[in-house]
Amino acid sequence: MKNNSKRKRSAGKIAGTVLKHAFLIIMSIISIYPVLWVVTLAFSPGESLVTPHFILGFIPIPATPTLEHFISIPQLHLLAGATFPVWAKNSIIITVSSVALSVALTLPAGYAFSRRRFRGQQASMFSFLLPSMFPGVITIIPQFLLFSDLGLVNTYLGCIIPYSVGSLSLSVFIMKGAFDSIPRDLDEAASIDGAGEMRTFYRILLPLTLPSIATVALWAFMGSWLDWALANVMLKDNTLWTLPLALYDFIQPNYTYYGSFAALSLIMAIPVFIVFLVFQKYLVTGLTAGSVKG
Amino acid sequence: MVLYPFAYNIYVSFTNMSVYHIRNPAWVGLANYVFVVTSPDFLTVLWNSVVWTLANVIPTVLIGLVLAFVLNSKVRGKTIYRLFMIVPWAMPSFITLLVWQSMYSTQYGVINALLGQVGIAPINWLNDCNWAFVAIVVANIWLGYPFMMIIFSGALQSIPNELYEAAAIDGAVGFRQMRYISIPLIKPTIMVAVLLGSIWTFNNFNAAYLITGGGPGLCTTILITQAYKEAFNGTFAFAQAATYACLAFVILFVPGILWNRRTGLTRRAS
Numbered sequence: 001m002k003n004n005s006k007r008k009r010s011a012g013k014i015a016g017t018v019l020k021h022a023f024l025i026i027m028s029i030i031s032i033y034p035v036l037w038v039v040t041l042a043f044s045p046g047e048s049l050v051t052p053h054f055i056l057g058f059i060p061i062p063a064t065p066t067l068e069h070f071i072s073i074p075q076l077h078l079l080a081g082a083t084f085p086v087w088a089k090n091s092i093i094i095t096v097s098s099v100a101l102s103v104a105l106t107l108p109a110g111y112a113f114s115r116r117r118f119r120g121q122q123a124s125m126f127s128f129l130l131p132s133m134f135p136g137v138i139t140i141i142p143q144f145l146l147f148s149d150l151g152l153v154n155t156y157l158g159c160i161i162p163y164s165v166g167s168l169s170l171s172v173f174i175m176k177g178a179f180d181s182i183p184r185d186l187d188e189a190a191s192i193d194g195a196g197e198m199r200t201f202y203r204i205l206l207p208l209t210l211p212s213i214a215t216v217a218l219w220a221f222m223g224s225w226l227d228w229a230l231a232n233v234m235l236k237d238n239t240l241w242t243l244p245l246a247l248y249d250f251i252q253p254n255y256t257y258y259g260s261f262a263a264l265s266l267i268m269a270i271p272v273f274i275v276f277l278v279f280q281k282y283l284v285t286g287l288t289a290g291s292v293k294g
Numbered sequence: 295m296v297l298y299p300f301a302y303n304i305y306v307s308f309t310n311m312s313v314y315h316i317r318n319p320a321w322v323g324l325a326n327y328v329f330v331v332t333s334p335d336f337l338t339v340l341w342n343s344v345v346w347t348l349a350n351v352i353p354t355v356l357i358g359l360v361l362a363f364v365l366n367s368k369v370r371g372k373t374i375y376r377l378f379m380i381v382p383w384a385m386p387s388f389i390t391l392l393v394w395q396s397m398y399s400t401q402y403g404v405i406n407a408l409l410g411q412v413g414i415a416p417i418n419w420l421n422d423c424n425w426a427f428v429a430i431v432v433a434n435i436w437l438g439y440p441f442m443m444i445i446f447s448g449a450l451q452s453i454p455n456e457l458y459e460a461a462a463i464d465g466a467v468g469f470r471q472m473r474y475i476s477i478p479l480i481k482p483t484i485m486v487a488v489l490l491g492s493i494w495t496f497n498n499f500n501a502a503y504l505i506t507g508g509g510p511g512l513c514t515t516i517l518i519t520q521a522y523k524e525a526f527n528g529t530f531a532f533a534q535a536a537t538y539a540c541l542a543f544v545i546l547f548v549p550g551i552l553w554n555r556r557t558g559l560t561r562r563a564s
Contacts, residue, residue, distance in 0.1 A: 020364050024365075024375045032378050034397065037397075038385070212452065218444070222383070228386065262389075276377070
């Protein structure tokens with residue numbers, strides 16, 4: 001009898017595992033399928049759309065694989081002027097600064113909203129949501145006029161400031177939630193042990209909220225690394241261009257350079273995966289494990 | 295910095311600013327609002343926006359939640375699955391949306407080819423009013439669920455293991471842990487995700503603009519694509535674009551406030 005129920009449970013477990021994997025595999029295929037086309041284009045010769053071979057009747061692979069687009073990337077340029085290394089450098093400078101600034105602004109804000117009580121708290125919290133209720137593409141015009149008055153058009157700062165502020169509306173909420181989820185008992189225990197507020201913040205709250213900080217950084221990273229619309233307005237000079245601007249330049253009204261376009265877009269996605277893999281550790285370890293006893 | 299563009303937009307919506315009056319706009323009062331609201335397309339576009347938002351947010355949140363739960367349970371190959379799942383998010387959306395557009399092609403598109411293999415007649419995806427709407431919603435859900443998955447995974451990860459252990463001692467396992475521990479604890483995150491997801495979707499013009507261009511007719515035109523067309527296509531009617539933006543804002547603001555009241559999003563944790 002006992003044995004039987006145990007066997008039943010393990011059969012259920014196996015069925016559950018199989019179901020899980022089936023679901024995950026189907027979702028994985030759906031997730032990567034359109035990108036397989038980009039990969040196929042990137043590894044096919046020439047700049048036009050190609051007819052690939054198919055595996056299983058629907059998974060595309062290049063008919064005559066080649067690395068020509070990847071080899072030519074360092075020299076890529078359409079109009080005279082900048083090339084790939086310059087664009088990559090611009091993208092990296094702008095993105096790293098935006099992420100740093102964004103995290104630096106988010107942490108104290110999230111902390112204050114979670115741990116302090118002050119006048120106008122709800123209103124100011126809500127005001128972080130206001131800008132995202134406004135269609136982003138439309139606010140580009142006033143931002144451009146303001147920045148041209150400040151002389152920030154055609155500078156890195158012209159992008160860094162809007163990017164780091166732009167990700168705040170979500171980030172502040174994430175951090176507030178993260179700080180909220182840490183029991184106040186910990187703060188109190190730390191203060192009984194003689195730790196001041198700053199010390200409690202750095203030594204206890206920050207390590208415990210690392211997963212959320214990672215999410216915030218990831219979010220800021222994506223916002224600036226992949227943005228095209230704002231950069232297109234702010235960075236006129238093509239020696240200041242970021243990678244998305246360069247990429248978009250391969251779609252010309254009368255001709256699209258599909259091969260180079262696909263290859264460059266894959267190169268652009270690589271840092272995203274690297275960043276994600278690095279942050280994965282923080283997203284997964286669950287650093288709160290073992291912090292609250294009893 | 296956060297509020298300036300916003301205030302400026304409200305001001306612009308009361309002027310006649312266009313490419314001809316970019317530095318010397320004149321005050322025109324409510325004329326833009328009257329023009330926009332009484333235009334015959336307005337109700338259609340508004341309705342499209344509402345349907346668009348609901349049709350996107352509900353599935354993305356649900357798919358994101360299920361993925362987060364499955365990937366947070368004991369299952370092999372999490373890292374590689376996660377990596378696959380974030381692909382839609384990791385590529386610039388204007389690239390993947392162009393791919394979606396070609397996949398929807400009636401004659402050469404791979405979607406119709408696949409449907410053909412199981413005996414379904416080709417669908418005229420981008421030229422049929424309803425199917426075009428389905429097409430952009432599906433593409434946009436594809437763009438949206440990885441983000442929800444990441445947000446929910448983060449929230450699930452920050453739940454202390456002790457809570458699950460305590461629950462297991464009390465005899466709660468599997469779905470009961472999910473029902474009584476995970477869901478209540480990540481509820482604040484879900485609420486934020488729903489609110490922000492709705493706002494973004496309502497104001498997201500990429501899919502509607504890049505795949506169908508709002509067509510056929512007005513079938514896939516939402517408020518934001520309409521605003522963008524006014525601002526950057528041909529007429530450069532910035533004032534009217536700003537008016538659409540302000541209307542979009544008002545439409546989002548009221549439910550936003552209500553949602554906030556109901557869920558206590560901005561309230562201090564007790």
